[in-house]
Amino acid sequence: MSASLNARIEEARAQALAALSSARNPADLEKVRVEYLGRSQGRLRDLLTALKDLPAEDRRAAGAKINALKEDLAGALSGRAEQLGRSGGSSAAGGADLTQPGLARQVGHLHVISQTLEAIKDVFGALGFSPVEGPEVETERHNFDALNIPKDHPARDSFDTFFLSCGLLLRSHTSPAQVRVMESQAPPVRVIVPGRVYRPDAVDATHFYCFHQCEGLMVDEGVSFSDLRAVLTMGMEGLLGAGTKLRFRPSFFPFTEPSAEVDVSCIFCKGAGCKVCKQSGWVELLGAGLVNPAVFEAVGYDTERYTGFAFGIGVERLAMFRYGINDIRLFLENDVRFLEQF
Amino acid sequence: MKLSCEWLREYVKFKLSPQELAERLTAAGLPCEGLEQVGDDWVLSIEVPSNRPDCLGILGLAREVATVCREALVVPEAAPEKGRASAGSMVRVSVEDQELCPRYVARVITGVRVGPSPEWMQRRLAALGVRPINNVVDVTNYVLLETGQPLHAFDYEKVAGHAVTVRRARPKEKIALLGGVAKELDGADLVIADETGPVALAGIMGGERSEVGPGTANVLLESAVFLSTAVRRTCRRLALSTESSYRFERSTDWNGAEYASRRAAALIASLAGGSVASGAVDTGRETPKARQITVRYWRVDNLLGAHMEKHTIRRILLDLGLESVYESGEGVTFLVPSFRPDLSREVDLVEEVARHFGYERLPAATRIPVAIARRSPADEASAAVRRKLAALAFCETVTTSILPREQGLAIRPWRSAREFQLTNPPRAGQDFLRQSLLPSLLEVRRVNQAARVRDVSVFDLGRAYLCRPDGSVDERRLLAALDDHAAAAADGPFGRLRLGLDAVLGAFGAGALLRVEPGDLPYMEPGESARLFLGDEFLGVMGRLSEKLRGLYDLRTRPAMWEINLDMLIARGRPMSGLIPLPKYPAVRRDVALVLDESASWSTVAAAVAAVPCPLRESIEFMSVYRGQPLEAGKKSLAFSVTYRSAERTLTDEEVNALHAELVKALTGKLGATLRA
Numbered sequence A: 001m002s003a004s005l006n007a008r009i010e011e012a013r014a015q016a017l018a019a020l021s022s023a024r025n026p027a028d029l030e031k032v033r034v035e036y037l038g039r040s041q042g043r044l045r046d047l048l049t050a051l052k053d054l055p056a057e058d059r060r061a062a063g064a065k066i067n068a069l070k071e072d073l074a075g076a077l078s079g080r081a082e083q084l085g086r087s088g089g090s091s092a093a094g095g096a097d098l099t100q101p102g103l104a105r106q107v108g109h110l111h112v113i114s115q116t117l118e119a120i121k122d123v124f125g126a127l128g129f130s131p132v133e134g135p136e137v138e139t140e141r142h143n144f145d146a147l148n149i150p151k152d153h154p155a156r157d158s159f160d161t162f163f164l165s166c167g168l169l170l171r172s173h174t175s176p177a178q179v180r181v182m183e184s185q186a187p188p189v190r191v192i193v194p195g196r197v198y199r200p201d202a203v204d205a206t207h208f209y210c211f212h213q214c215e216g217l218m219v220d221e222g223v224s225f226s227d228l229r230a231v232l233t234m235g236m237e238g239l240l241g242a243g244t245k246l247r248f249r250p251s252f253f254p255f256t257e258p259s260a261e262v263d264v265s266c267i268f269c270k271g272a273g274c275k276v277c278k279q280s281g282w283v284e285l286l287g288a289g290l291v292n293p294a295v296f297e298a299v300g301y302d303t304e305r306y307t308g309f310a311f312g313i314g315v316e317r318l319a320m321f322r323y324g325i326n327d328i329r330l331f332l333e334n335d336v337r338f339l340e341q342f
Numbered sequence B: 001m002k003l004s005c006e007w008l009r010e011y012v013k014f015k016l017s018p019q020e021l022a023e024r025l026t027a028a029g030l031p032c033e034g035l036e037q038v039g040d041d042w043v044l045s046i047e048v049p050s051n052r053p054d055c056l057g058i059l060g061l062a063r064e065v066a067t068v069c070r071e072a073l074v075v076p077e078a079a080p081e082k083g084r085a086s087a088g089s090m091v092r093v094s095v096e097d098q099e100l101c102p103r104y105v106a107r108v109i110t111g112v113r114v115g116p117s118p119e120w121m122q123r124r125l126a127a128l129g130v131r132p133i134n135n136v137v138d139v140t141n142y143v144l145l146e147t148g149q150p151l152h153a154f155d156y157e158k159v160a161g162h163a164v165t166v167r168r169a170r171p172k173e174k175i176a177l178l179g180g181v182a183k184e185l186d187g188a189d190l191v192i193a194d195e196t197g198p199v200a201l202a203g204i205m206g207g208e209r210s211e212v213g214p215g216t217a218n219v220l221l222e223s224a225v226f227l228s229t230a231v232r233r234t235c236r237r238l239a240l241s242t243e244s245s246y247r248f249e250r251s252t253d254w255n256g257a258e259y260a261s262r263r264a265a266a267l268i269a270s271l272a273g274g275s276v277a278s279g280a281v282d283t284g285r286e287t288p289k290a291r292q293i294t295v296r297y298w299r300v301d302n303l304l305g306a307h308m309e310k311h312t313i314r315r316i317l318l319d320l321g322l323e324s325v326y327e328s329g330e331g332v333t334f335l336v337p338s339f340r341p342d343l344s345r346e347v348d349l350v351e352e353v354a355r356h357f358g359y360e361r362l363p364a365a366t367r368i369p370v371a372i373a374r375r376s377p378a379d380e381a382s383a384a385v386r387r388k389l390a391a392l393a394f395c396e397t398v399t400t401s402i403l404p405r406e407q408g409l410a411i412r413p414w415r416s417a418r419e420f421q422l423t424n425p426p427r428a429g430q431d432f433l434r435q436s437l438l439p440s441l442l443e444v445r446r447v448n449q450a451a452r453v454r455d456v457s458v459f460d461l462g463r464a465y466l467c468r469p470d471g472s473v474d475e476r477r478l479l480a481a482l483d484d485h486a487a488a489a490a491d492g493p494f495g496r497l498r499l500g501l502d503a504v505l506g507a508f509g510a511g512a513l514l515r516v517e518p519g520d521l522p523y524m525e526p527g528e529s530a531r532l533f534l535g536d537e538f539l540g541v542m543g544r545l546s547e548k549l550r551g552l553y554d555l556r557t558r559p560a561m562w563e564i565n566l567d568m569l570i571a572r573g574r575p576m577s578g579l580i581p582l583p584k585y586p587a588v589r590r591d592v593a594l595v596l597d598e599s600a601s602w603s604t605v606a607a608a609v610a611a612v613p614c615p616l617r618e619s620i621e622f623m624s625v626y627r628g629q630p631l632e633a634g635k636k637s638l639a640f641s642v643t644y645r646s647a648e649r650t651l652t653d654e655e656v657n658a659l660h661a662e663l664v665k666a667l668t669g670k671l672g673a674t675l676r677a
């Protein structure tokens, strides 16, 4: 490399660093920047121009040196600027505007259904429930028969179902997964089954033909209704906050006996009555009960030895309640302006 | 089921206000959905569960109220004065299908004077929404509401031959129902017929021909048991539903049929005059044996998780009409009344005890064994993938699996032996179970286009419904992403998508195995379309929606997208590579910009770099691509940086420069490229 160019580079370095250390304010710094790094007349620019006079074999090495100096100077400049800023240099001459907002950057979001399901898995996971999945394309046996819902029985009316041309169906609830779990595993069982279900409901603000449920199932010796009460109370407190109250009302499901519908105290009005809870102070969120021995018989469990409970949560319903969403259609529509709010 | 408080008081003297009654019934499992004042009376709307046919009569509800309030239940007398003639001599009944009609009770009342029913009866019927017609018809409706047992009154003289046959309809046989509706029947429908043809559709509605009217003097009163499933089938097929069929569909009470017949006959005689022929024609053969159920005291405690006093258990079940047949220190054996077909097991009795004791009084457990919850590898991998893509600014979507047929058929990257079609789709034409998530994402794009959202980066993790060659269902977990930005990005239409794809593959330690094989896919634009492979295995597809399909999805733009088989990645597992030690010595970066033919892809350049062995070269990284002035047409400038590092020492500029020069020389030679000035 040409000795003279090399010397000019080192000279520039020394002078620039000296100028920087004597700079007292941003204006001084800017003067140094323009003198050395300026795009059109900076001294480094001149050095680069001088490269072309070098023999070809020296050019690359000298170029690299100039580039290294450029990086070093840029670093030293910002370092000195920071020093001056810290010591109260002179913000009057154009320091940082801390009131100015940042430029918007695109951010990703998990779907609110996904987030709600994760919350359910977290809370019930802490209570020992492992998440499992089941198929959505189901047989009549799993969706109905093994769950004690006989053909041509009015009980089937509340489980209106999409049928497929091949004789299978789209599950109308997550309960068939209960049957599959018990068919494949001996007690004790402690699982939740989050998943997608389908019902040919007329679409409106509270009904969509495709939605999500989360089933829960616990089977062991001595599992009782009071265990169900405890697990659901803790679970709902976990999802909706401490102090959430539950109200169990007798109900009828073919696959549980005794059966209950479970209302949760309104988190918006704390039970005083508001629009969300239709002034009742309560919102219906779950169905539950002790597993009907008929279901145990269908899967070959010993009905004398084992007892268990099952429950089902409407996931959209829970999310609508948690976030004050008033139209179920928003979930599957995926308007980005909706997705970005969660 | 509507319940009039005034009417209810006839059977049970409860002291609750209508509001309290509504609350108590709700708490006992008979939810009150409405409460309205009708004159001096209050009428509750009770939503009766489908397993409680007994509560479709006020008497059944009265039994519940009596149990709730611990008051006595008064069942009305039903003993008509016997006339001189006997029913058996006046009417003949033959049942051809004993299975569909196990019991048919016929009574005859002669010499009635048809006219309006008394004011109190009209008022009660009206309160429950039933229009009063005449004293005979009103009694049948009144007793239906009272007992839950449907009844039908025929004009005896209009039944030809004074004989009825309960039989299946002949193919294409017609019946004119009350109100003038004509229906064509088939062999699955059950009718009541005389010599000339059907006079009633069994359990559903009477015929016009034998209707009781002002001129009626003699009445044939039917009270029967019809098989619930048969009534249900006929109702569904003919799109009919009546107070009567609603109850038969939920099954009626064997003994109730006989009781209601007596009760109605006595009421007709007292309100319309006339004389009830003695006895009845009753085709019921054997009275079904009452079920016996033993409830064990320990079992009640075991199921409810609380101690229940023996006398409480006994008291509730006796109040509900069960009969104790045997008692021991261990438990009680009960006889179940015929009006409670829902009680078939011990656990059913436990529920009766629990709901009348009060669910709210049952305690919550304080001790539950601990257990560890485990998430499946698929579940954990799915969560990890979602987080990765969200971190790269993709929004997650959740989309429906049922697609409009044409949209579903147009994009099918995956082999499927057949398609799944809904027989009762939510909307005409929307009957296709998706085989790819891409049509779903295109619909998301359309929705956002309509909402004037300009830029969209979304992904979906969901199932497609494929069919294996053996006919079994393969609900495959797929992952798809779509990107559509109005402004061109420095890394092109696929840059952001590739970043997402690489991050996903990285989560499975499979980044280095990806092979992108450009090739035309029918739904992607030619030249902007590729198949993805992981080693030799087909992983998925990537490309931009073809111009010719844009209209099908109603889009103004052509989004870029990919879809991959997530199950395949999950099956590979997520290897936990141990920590890679942090480098001790600094890296040195050198940038290169090559001017290349348009046809030279990144992967050719990367392969050319890889072909120059250099142990100190750590990585190469794409920086930018440039087309246009001053480059000639058909050329592009591809800039990337190369990082050098040694694990043992700090590299000197000189040695890096030498290594880099060697690389650049090899590249320009091999790729026919020039260095960009």
Ligand SMILES: [Zn+2]
Residues within 6 Å of the ligand: A266, A267, A268, A269, A270, A271, A272, A273, A274, A275, A276, A277, A278, A279, A281, A282
């Ligand atoms: Zn509220």
